[in-house]
Amino acid sequence: MVVTPKSLRTCSEGHQYYKSSDCPTCPVCEQERKPDNGFLALLSAPARRALEQHGITSLQLLSEYSEREILQFHGMGPASMPKLRSALQEQGLSFKS
């Protein structure tokens, strides 16, 4: 492994990270901004927790379930389904049929 000069930086959110030329942005913020799990922010807190409790933290994982299975999760309501459906569609995914 080649040692490159790095400096410890603190981003605007307070995360500390080592800045290097090939990774100029905060990796923690990058992770949080991932569009893949942005869909969780669309949901109400109980619905979000329901998905997280089942380990569904990405649209990829969500697409492995059918709508019926998701609706059976405690806290998940029918009102969340259109949001999930369109979030999946934006990524070219869909619920398992």
Ligand SMILES: [Zn+2]
């Ligand atoms: Zn950050």
